[in-house]
Amino acid sequence: MATPEDVLARAEALRNSLPSGFRDEVVQSLYAEAERIARRAVKTAADRKYDLDQRIDRLVTAPVSGLLIMLLLLTVVIWTTVSGANVFSEMLATVLFGFGDWARALFVSWGVPWWITGFIWDGVYLCLAWVVSVMFPPMAIFFPAFTLLEDLGYLPRVAFNLDWLFRKAGAHGKQSLTMMMGFGCNAAGVVATRVIDSPRERLIAILTNNFVPCNGRFPTLIMLATIFVAAGFSGVTASFIAAGAVVGVVLIGVAFTFFMSWLLSRTVLRGEASAFTLELPPYRRPNVLRILYTSLIDRTIFVLWRAMLTAAPAGAVIWLLANIPFGNTSLAIAIAGWLDGFGRIFGLDGVILLAYIIAIPANEIVVPTMMMMYTGASMMVEGPGSSEAIRALLVEQHGWSLLTAVNLMLFSLLHNPCGTTILTIYKETRSYKWAAMSVMITLGTAFLVTFITASLARLISHLI
Amino acid sequence: MTTRTPPADPCATCPAYAHLERMGIKMDTFDRVVALAGNPNTGKSTLFNTLTGLKQHTGNWPGKTVTRAEGGYQFNGVRYKLVDLPGTYSLLSTSQDEEVARDFLLFGQPDCTIVVTDATALERNLNLVLQVLEITDKVVVAVNLMDEARRKGIEVDARALSRDLGVPAVPISARNGEGIMSLLSTVADVIEGRIATNPCRVEGTPAFQKAIRELTPLIEQLAPGIPNARWLAIRLLEGDARVQQAIRSGELADIVRRQRSPEEQLSSTMAIVGRQ
Numbered sequence: 018m019a020t021p022e023d024v025l026a027r028a029e030a031l032r033n034s035l036p037s038g039f040r041d042e043v044v045q046s047l048y049a050e051a052e053r054i055a056r057r058a059v060k061t062a063a064d065r066k067y068d069l070d071q072r073i074d075r076l077v078t079a080p081v082s083g084l085l086i087m088l089l090l091l092t093v094v095i096w097t098t099v100s101g102a103n104v105f106s107e108m109l110a111t112v113l114f115g116f117g118d119w120a121r122a123l124f125v126s127w128g129v130p131w132w133i134t135g136f137i138w139d140g141v142y143l144c145l146a147w148v149v150s151v152m153f154p155p156m157a158i159f160f161p162a163f164t165l166l167e168d169l170g171y172l173p174r175v176a177f178n179l180d181w182l183f184r185k186a187g188a189h190g191k192q193s194l195t196m197m198m199g200f201g202c203n204a205a206g207v208v209a210t211r212v213i214d215s216p217r218e219r220l221i222a223i224l225t226n227n228f229v230p231c232n233g234r235f236p237t238l239i240m241l242a243t244i245f246v247a248a249g250f251s252g253v254t255a256s257f258i259a260a261g262a263v264v265g266v267v268l269i270g271v272a273f274t275f276f277m278s279w280l281l282s283r284t285v286l287r288g289e290a291s292a293f294t295l296e297l298p299p300y301r302r303p304n305v306l307r308i309l310y311t312s313l314i315d316r317t318i319f320v321l322w323r324a325m326l327t328a329a330p331a332g333a334v335i336w337l338l339a340n341i342p343f344g345n346t347s348l349a350i351a352i353a354g355w356l357d358g359f360g361r362i363f364g365l366d367g368v369i370l371l372a373y374i375i376a377i378p379a380n381e382i383v384v385p386t387m388m389m390m391y392t393g394a395s396m397m398v399e400g401p402g403s404s405e406a407i408r409a410l411l412v413e414q415h416g417w418s419l420l421t422a423v424n425l426m427l428f429s430l431l432h433n434p435c436g437t438t439i440l441t442i443y444k445e446t447r448s449y450k451w452a453a454m455s456v457m458i459t460l461g462t463a464f465l466v467t468f469i470t471a472s473l474a475r476l477i478s479h480l481i
Numbered sequence: 482m483t484t485r486t487p488p489a490d491p492c493a494t495c496p497a498y499a500h501l502e503r504m505g506i507k508m509d510t511f512d513r514v515v516a517l518a519g520n521p522n523t524g525k526s527t528l529f530n531t532l533t534g535l536k537q538h539t540g541n542w543p544g545k546t547v548t549r550a551e552g553g554y555q556f557n558g559v560r561y562k563l564v565d566l567p568g569t570y571s572l573l574s575t576s577q578d579e580e581v582a583r584d585f586l587l588f589g590q591p592d593c594t595i596v597v598t599d600a601t602a603l604e605r606n607l608n609l610v611l612q613v614l615e616i617t618d619k620v621v622v623a624v625n626l627m628d629e630a631r632r633k634g635i636e637v638d639a640r641a642l643s644r645d646l647g648v649p650a651v652p653i654s655a656r657n658g659e660g661i662m663s664l665l666s667t668v669a670d671v672i673e674g675r676i677a678t679n680p681c682r683v684e685g686t687p688a689f690q691k692a693i694r695e696l697t698p699l700i701e702q703l704a705p706g707i708p709n710a711r712w713l714a715i716r717l718l719e720g721d722a723r724v725q726q727a728i729r730s731g732e733l734a735d736i737v738r739r740q741r742s743p744e745e746q747l748s749s750t751m752a753i754v755g756r757q
Contacts, residue, residue: 021728024699028717028725031692039689040719044573047611047683054681055604058642058650062634214579215722289720292573 044292074174083178090171091267094162096260098155099239103256103404105154113146136336144332147385148324151236156320159232160312163201168303172197184290186275187282188225189218191293196222196274199229202320203434204441206231211445217288220451221278223442227434227459228273230266232320233380237429238263240384244408245422262426270430277458323437324381331375331382335389349390363464364424364471366415373428378436383429391415420474424467431463501665502555503534511553511562513672516589518582518613519597520606521568524625526550528597528655529565532665556665564591570605572612573719580723586616590708592672593619595664600630600637600652610646614680616712621668622650627659647679692718704733 019027036042076082117138124134166172172194180190191213199206206226213219230238242262247255282288338349346354349371357367372386391410411417433456434442443452519525529535533552550565566582573579586594596613598606603624610622624637642650649667653660670676684690696714701707713733716724727733 019699019702021703021731024696024703024728025717025725027699028696028714031696032718032720035688035692035718039686043683043685043689043715043719046685048608050681050683051607051611052604054642054645055607057645058638059603060636060638062636292719293571 040292077171077174078177083174087175087178088264090166092260092264094159094166095263095267096256097162098158098235099243099260099263100253100256101158102154102236102239103243105157106150107404109150109154110146113150114143117142117146132340135340136333140336141329141332143389144328144335144382144385145325147388148328148381149321151240151384152233152324152381153317153321155235155239156232156317157313159235160201160316161308164308164312164316165303168308182275183278186278187288187290188221188278189213189215189290189293192218192222192225192274192278195226196229196271199226199231201232201316203227203229203231203438207438207441207445214293215288215291217282217286218291220446221281221286223445224281224451224455224458225274225277227438227455228270228277228431228462230270230430231380231435233324233435234383234429235263236381237384238266238426240407241422241426242266244404244411245417245419248408266426266430269427273431273462277462324379327379328382328385331378331386332389334375335386339390353390362471363428363467364420364474365428365467366421368415369421369425369428373432376435377433380429380435420471424470427470428463428467431459431466433460433463500555500557501532501662503532511560513559513561513592514589515561515563515668515672516585516591516594517563517565517597518586518594518609519568519623519625520570520599520609523568523597523599523606524655525568525597526565528595528623528625528653528661529563531655531658531661533563554665556669559669561668564589569609571609572616583616586613587709587712591617591619593621593668595621595623595668597623597625597655600624600626601633601635603637603642607646611681611683614646614648615682615715616709618648618678618680619671620648620678620680621664621671622646622648623655623660623664624650624652625655627652628654628657645681647681649676649678689718700728700733703728703731707733 077086120142121134121138124138175197176190176193179193183190183192192210194212195206195209197206198209203226206229207223210219210222210226213222239259242259243255246262247259250258282290335349338352339347341348343351353367353371355367356370360366360370368387368390372383372390375386376383388407391414411421433439439452439456442455443449446452517525517529529550529552532554534554535550535552552563552565554561554563564585566585567579569579569582571579572583572586585591594613594617596606596610598610610620613620622642624639624642627637630637637652639650639652649671651660651664651667653664655661667676671678685693693711693714696717697710700710700713700717704710707713713724713728717728
């Protein structure tokens with residue numbers, strides 16, 4: 018009489034004796050049989066739409082053209098976002114900062130105490146104005162573009178294209194769906210992992226979701242790519258180079274997603290990738306009004322509102338830090354000074370690290386916080402002018418180099434999830450351990466990678 | 482389960498004279514259990530509502546529904562309990578909805594399973610049909626949405642389908658009641674053995690077949706009377722954690738016993754899901 022363990026051991030041995038791809042073979046022969054039977058039983062009158070769907074799918078899901086089309090669509094979406102957002106951002110900034118200056122002058126003329134004027138207009142309002150002008154334009158362009166692809170039925174095709182890569186990484190193919198949701202918002206991406214059946218693969222998807230930049234981080238990437246990487250170019254060329262840099266960063270993030278999934282599935286979350294069926298829905302004509310509603314009201318306004326809720330108190334904190342005296346300087350400058358040496362190891366500086374600490378509740382406020390501290394320190398509270406003005410401020414007064422910009426982009430891509438996402442991870446996993454793991458994995462990767470690039474840069478400058 | 486005497490009037494089995502009575506949730510006594518399986522959005526719940534007179538929420542998404550709905554109908558004097566399983570694309574993965582569906586097919590031993598398919602997307606739907614055929618041979622394939630298929634210029638040859646699948650295929654349109662009587666009499670015929678089925682099974686490679694043949698008797702030793710040891714053997718070979726766990730804890734036999742009573746079935750499934 019066989020015991021349960023005997024049977025399991027025998028099954029294990031038999032499984033190992035079979036060629037490694039046998040599960041795929043079983044599923045494939047099932048599908049082949051279904052296709053054969055359907056072909057015999059179904060007669061389709063020449064239906065052009067049906068044919069068109071299939072022809073598109075053949076192109077969109079083929080190994081080479083599928084990946085190229087994916088890359089092309091990603092580039093188009095990001096290029097549209099980058100080039101559109103710049104113009105729109107500058108316009109918004111002019112209006113919002115102009116209003117701030119006007120209101121501030123009004124307060125001064127009324128004789129309101131300086132600390133009230135400062136707290137409201139140089140703290141809370143300035144941070145809100147920064148968040149809105151930096152965040153709103155990219156989101157208002159990115160979200161409709163993303164929703165358009167979603168409604169067309171393109172996202173399941175991406176999952177199909179990337180499935181083999183995720184399987185190689187020991188992760189679930191549906192992770193590409195949750196990864197794509199992460200572009201919108203990582204917290205939403207973490208919730209979306211519910212579509213993944215196995216707890217092991219779901220955890221992998223949760224822990225690696227943060228490696229794709231969310232909408233809160235896109236503005237940082239776009240600004241840095243525009244001001245530094247594309248500096249020296251003009252017009253359309255500049256927007257292409259900036260978009261190319263952002264696409265590059267996104268691809269690095271995707272590469273880290275695969276690498277970390279692979280690492281996790283070979284260490285703490287060991288196991289095999291499971292098979293799944295994913296329906297490729299028919300392509301549907303998108304409803305423009307519905308897309309605009311979903312993307313602008315449900316997504317853009319929702320995310321922007323959440324960002325503003327953290328931006329207001331953050332603005333207050335920044336103003337307080339910048340105005341509470343500490344020795345013969347302010348608390349902000351003192352803290353940034355302490356962090357500076359540590360930041361330099363990673364090609365960053367103290368202000369950047371402080372900005373990331375203040376921005377833990379929401380990544381959206383990293384740029385505003387950083388800029389407010391830089392401008393505050395050099396007494397330029399009137400806000401940003403053009404890209405050239407920002408570039409001049411960062412390079413000439415704060416010693417930024419291309420390395421700073423590149424490392425900040427990498428750090429922004431790889432660092433810890435925002436507060437909302439960490440909380441969501443805890444809620445979804447019901448485990449402090451995994452929530453803490455998500456922070457340690459990402460932060461560790463961010464510090465390691467920026468340390469390597471900074472060291473390489475130092476080495477090269479030594480040699481030259 | 483109570484047994485019943487066959488209908489005295491031979492005409493009663495003829496679709497033209499058939500009589501359907503919707504019984505809602507009154508199922509204190511029933512003679513036969515029929516499971517309703519199928520891909521999501523194939524009109525499975527519409528068929529369930531048509532047969533039982535209930536108003537189950539239609540239009541579900543895969544993964545959202547993890548429970549099964551039950552209702553009853555009486556056809557030609559026989560009382561059937563109809564169990565609407567969650568809509569799934571396959572029975573291969575380990576998500577909760579697929580587990581509810583496949584546990585019921587495996588261990589609930591329904592007298593017949595209707596697999597509802599979408600005539601406009603038959604190929605995709607057949608994947609699930611073939612997987613159900615791996616588990617049970619008492620199957621009737623309902624080719625639904627025939628009206629939509631005709632509009633799209635799609636013709637389905639139900640006879641060729643029946644021949645290839647080895648189980649009857651009945652074209653229906655649950656929305657406007659087309660083919661329902663024919664479906665119900667076919668179900669009755671399959672249950673009573675008036676229609677013999679010979680389900681198409683995907684064979685796989687010789688090595689795979691050999692491994693299955695070796696493993697199947699071992700599983701039968703562990704859980705005598707298990708309805709489908711072969712299917713469990715396939716799952717074990719594929720490394721299905723859920724089946725491994727059921728074997729390790731010796732709960733296979735329990736599941737066979739418990740699957741019969743509706744409340745306990747659900748709680749046992751949930752308990753297994755919860756333990757994972």
